[in-house]
Amino acid sequence: MATTHFRACVLAKVVRRTDRMLVTMGEMDASEAEWQLDAGSVAALEWARRFGGAATEITVLSWAPPEQEGLLRQLLAQGAHRLIRITTPLGAEEAADPLVVADGLVQGIRVAGAEAVFCGSRSSDEGRGATGPMVAALLGWPFVEAEAAGGTQTGAAAVTGPAVVSVDPLGPKPGKPNFMAVSRAFKAPVESLEVQVRRPQVQYTGIIPGTERGRGREVLAGTALDEALSLLLVRLRERRVF
Amino acid sequence: MDFTIPQEYEILRKMVHDFVVERLDPISQKVEEEDEIPPEIIKEMAELGFFGLPFPEEYGGGAVSKLGYALFLEELGASSACFSNLIAPHVSLATSSVFIGGTEAQKQKYLPPMCAGEKLGAFALTEPNAGSDAANIETRAEKKGDKWILNGTKNWITNGSIADVVIVYALTDKNLRARGGITAFIVEKGFPGFRVGTVDVKMGLRGSHTAQLLFENCEVPEENVLGEVGMGFLTAMKVLDGGRIGLAAGAVGGAQRLLELSIQWANTRVQFGQPIANNQAIQWMLADMAMEIEAARLMTYKTAWKYDQGLKITRDAAMVKAFASEMACHVADKAVQIHGGIGYMREYPIERAYRDTRILKIYEGTNEIQRMIIARDLLKVGH
Ligand SMILES: Cc1cc2nc3c(=O)[nH]c(=O)nc-3n(C[C@H](O)[C@H](O)[C@H](O)COP(=O)(O)OP(=O)(O)OC[C@H]3O[C@@H](n4cnc5c(N)ncnc54)[C@H](O)[C@@H]3O)c2cc1C
Numbered sequence: 188m189a190t191t192h193f194r195a196c197v198l199a200k201v202v203r204r205t206d207r208m209l210v211t212m213g214e215m216d217a218s219e220a221e222w223q224l225d226a227g228s229v230a231a232l233e234w235a236r237r238f239g240g241a242a243t244e245i246t247v248l249s250w251a252p253p254e255q256e257g258l259l260r261q262l263l264a265q266g267a268h269r270l271i272r273i274t275t276p277l278g279a280e281e282a283a284d285p286l287v288v289a290d291g292l293v294q295g296i297r298v299a300g301a302e303a304v305f306c307g308s309r310s311s312d313e314g315r316g317a318t319g320p321m322v323a324a325l326l327g328w329p330f331v332e333a334e335a336a337g338g339t340q341t342g343a344a345a346v347t348g349p350a351v352v353s354v355d356p357l358g359p360k361p362g363k364p365n366f367m368a369v370s371r372a373f374k375a376p377v378e379s380l381e382v383q384v385r386r387p388q389v390q391y392t393g394i395i396p397g398t399e400r401g402r403g404r405e406v407l408a409g410t411a412l413d414e415a416l417s418l419l420l421v422r423l424r425e426r427r428v429f
Numbered sequence: 430m431d432f433t434i435p436q437e438y439e440i441l442r443k444m445v446h447d448f449v450v451e452r453l454d455p456i457s458q459k460v461e462e463e464d465e466i467p468p469e470i471i472k473e474m475a476e477l478g479f480f481g482l483p484f485p486e487e488y489g490g491g492a493v494s495k496l497g498y499a500l501f502l503e504e505l506g507a508s509s510a511c512f513s514n515l516i517a518p519h520v521s522l523a524t525s526s527v528f529i530g531g532t533e534a535q536k537q538k539y540l541p542p543m544c545a546g547e548k549l550g551a552f553a554l555t556e557p558n559a560g561s562d563a564a565n566i567e568t569r570a571e572k573k574g575d576k577w578i579l580n581g582t583k584n585w586i587t588n589g590s591i592a593d594v595v596i597v598y599a600l601t602d603k604n605l606r607a608r609g610g611i612t613a614f615i616v617e618k619g620f621p622g623f624r625v626g627t628v629d630v631k632m633g634l635r636g637s638h639t640a641q642l643l644f645e646n647c648e649v650p651e652e653n654v655l656g657e658v659g660m661g662f663l664t665a666m667k668v669l670d671g672g673r674i675g676l677a678a679g680a681v682g683g684a685q686r687l688l689e690l691s692i693q694w695a696n697t698r699v700q701f702g703q704p705i706a707n708n709q710a711i712q713w714m715l716a717d718m719a720m721e722i723e724a725a726r727l728m729t730y731k732t733a734w735k736y737d738q739g740l741k742i743t744r745d746a747a748m749v750k751a752f753a754s755e756m757a758c759h760v761a762d763k764a765v766q767i768h769g770g771i772g773y774m775r776e777y778p779i780e781r782a783y784r785d786t787r788i789l790k791i792y793e794g795t796n797e798i799q800r801m802i803i804a805r806d807l808l809k810v811g812h
């Protein structure tokens with residue numbers, strides 16, 4: 188590999204395939220649906236790959252359980268270099284809290300020594316899109332919502348310093364890996380990082396569905412840290428996320 | 430006993446499945462009509478790694494086990510047989526000959542371009558007077574100075590007309606024959622005295638080319654003796670053992686596709702005011718197809734697993750080759766029957782599959798020869 192001069196993290200999530208869910212008594216039944224990599228995570232990898240070029244070392248961070256490690260390894264086959272699974276002694280319910288999720292990821296980002304973080308703007312399961320902004324807030328980095336326009340990186344290109352970049356799940360994806368890459372990815376080591384996370388203190392009063400948030404706007408790019416954080420909080424309050 | 434398919438192979442399987450559905454199925458009819466696989470499709474297959482799956486990474490391979498390779502061919506077999514008939518002889522027979530019988534230098538030289546699909550391989554054993562009786566080959570190789578001179582004719586060599594590298598089995602000692610008298614040579618396209626003869630017109634497998642290869646004082650450098658002089662027959666037999674697993678896997682994949690098409694047709698074709706699937710006669714055909722496919726699939730996986738454990742598989746490979754190829758022919762016949770007239774029409778893939786399936790009982794050792802191998806082993810071992 189060429190000399191690394193840029194480190195990036197991709198936040199990866201594994202979700203149930205919504206197009207295959209059963210509807211039982213009017214309710215979506217996800218229990219039998221297959222797991223897959225969230226489209227936003229795959230798009231985030233492509234952004235990370237393009238962003239720093241060949242010299243970028245990309246670490247995938249995920250809370251996915253060991254059973255879904257195989258899916259995460261696909262990101263290794265598609266160009267990521269390192270895979271860290273975050274674990275916690277907390278119970279599953281507490282660990283699913285967005286603040287806990289963000290906190291654990293931030294610890295992973297520090298271990299990876301990343302200078303930029305890429306994540307999907309919203310996942311296909313719940314679509315809250317809370318992780319990116321929270322990670323940015325906890326890191327004290329600007330949060331950038333970016334969208335690929337005609338295959339170019341409009342939003343991310345504006346980011347110079349450390350940032351959390353949330354990307355459009357419908358944006359460009361890495362090409363299909365070949366068998367050799369898959370085979371190598373399955374032989375690569377997967378690190379696991381047990382994190383101590385704060386227990387969730389936040390009460391949620393309401394959540395705006397991802398579809399209502401709109402896409403493609405650069406919300407906070409280039410703003411100073413303090414300004415960015417307060418802006419972020421204002422935005423989150425406006426949207427009644429907190 | 431754990432029947433779980435490793436996740437890595439599930440992913441490979443899905444990749445092949447997607448490729449079959451998105452890229453191969455849509456062009457199958459065109460390939461049938463034009464008798465040619467488009468070069469861009471071959472390039473895509475090469476990029477995905479189809480040409481080097483079971484070989485170690487250091488030679489540019491995918492380092493996939495025999496089980497992984499069988500799963501790959503099972504998925505690929507679901508499409509038109511010409512595609513697996515391009516890949517399997519290249520991988521299972523030609524490239525495997527280099528891997529199993531070659532020296533380290535030969536592996537370093539030939540495996541990377543063969544695994545990358547840059548050089549296509551063919552395996553040339555059969556001759557006009559030596560089919561089932563492979564040890565009876567007449568192609569001769571004589572040492573002249575630092576070269577070997579090959580003379581003879583090889584028949585019905587898959588990929589022969591388009592191959593860059595042909596593994597040619599020739600007689601180096603008439604008295605020894607199978608016991609050290611047959612040597613394999615790596616012959617490259619362009620070696621003086623090597624040319625392609627007639628390209629055969631076949632019952633099926635359109636898009637896959639089978640040709641006669643002629644060696645007329647063909648000059649082969651000393652370093653192109655595959656492994657050691659006299660080891661050719663042993664290499665060929667080992668290669669064919671492994672190849673039979675691949676053939677069976679393709680048969681399973683093809684039969685599974687025919688079963689699925691038959692189920693769809695049985696559910697949609699209405700006669701006497703109801704789908705034909707409501708008739709027990711049709712249901713039993715479907716059930717028989719499913720039973721045979723499943724048995725062949727399990728035999729294939731088990732033989733592949735034994736191969737991966739380094740266990741002897743000669744009898745298992747012969748059994749699965751014969752069983753799976755006969756299963757595929759039964760299934761193809763029932764698929765035509767369930768489809769009725771439309772199953773006989775060129776416009777529908779059932780007719781093509783029926784023709785393509787028939788070869789499975791003949792090449793890589795006829796099923797009579799497989800039964801000979803099985804019986805010989807049974808009588809030797811006693812169980
Ligand atoms: C489309 C196609 C592709 C091929 N590709 C290749 C290739 O890539 N490389 C290669 O080397 N060869 C290839 N072959 C050749 C193939 O492997 C032979 O056709 C096969 O081994 C049978 O040999 P044969 O055709 O000479 O039949 P024969 O040996 O003449 O057999 C005729 C019949 O007699 C039976 N028979 C023969 N001996 C016995 C016995 N002792 N006991 C009972 N029954 C017996 C056979 O089972 C068969 O039913 C290909 C053939 C075809 C048709």
